[in-house]
Amino acid sequence: MSEAVSYKTHILIGVRPNGVMTVIADWPLVPKQSEVEQEIDGARNGYTTFLLCTPTSIMPAGGRGSHSGGRRLGQSL
Numbered sequence: 399m400s401e402a403v404s405y406k407t408h409i410l411i412g413v414r415p416n417g418v419m420t421v422i423a424d425w426p427l428v429p430k431q432s433e434v435e436q437e438i439d440g441a442r443n444g445y446t447t448f449l450l451c452t453p454t455s456i457m458p459a460g461g462r463g464s465h466s467g468g469r470r471l472g473q474s475l
Contacts, residue, residue, distance in 0.1 A: 408452055410437055412445035422448075 403424075410423040423437040429450075438448050 403453060403456055405453060405456070408450060410434060411449040411451060412441055413447040413449065414444055415446050419449075420445075 404426070406427055408425045408427070408429055409421055412420050412422045414420075422441050423434075425433070434450060441448075
């Protein structure tokens, strides 16, 4: 990520056929469609889907305590 993540951050994620997700680009505010398309065009082959997302939850990387279920951030879907 290029800057601090906030609720205004937009993240472009590429999804491979096996479900592995990779952050391809990020912007601090809403990007122009042409910027998103340029990043998609420049992405390595092999992605089946692209997601343009904003965070709904922001948690510090240090974490607190053990994981209580569900998926961890960064884990493949």
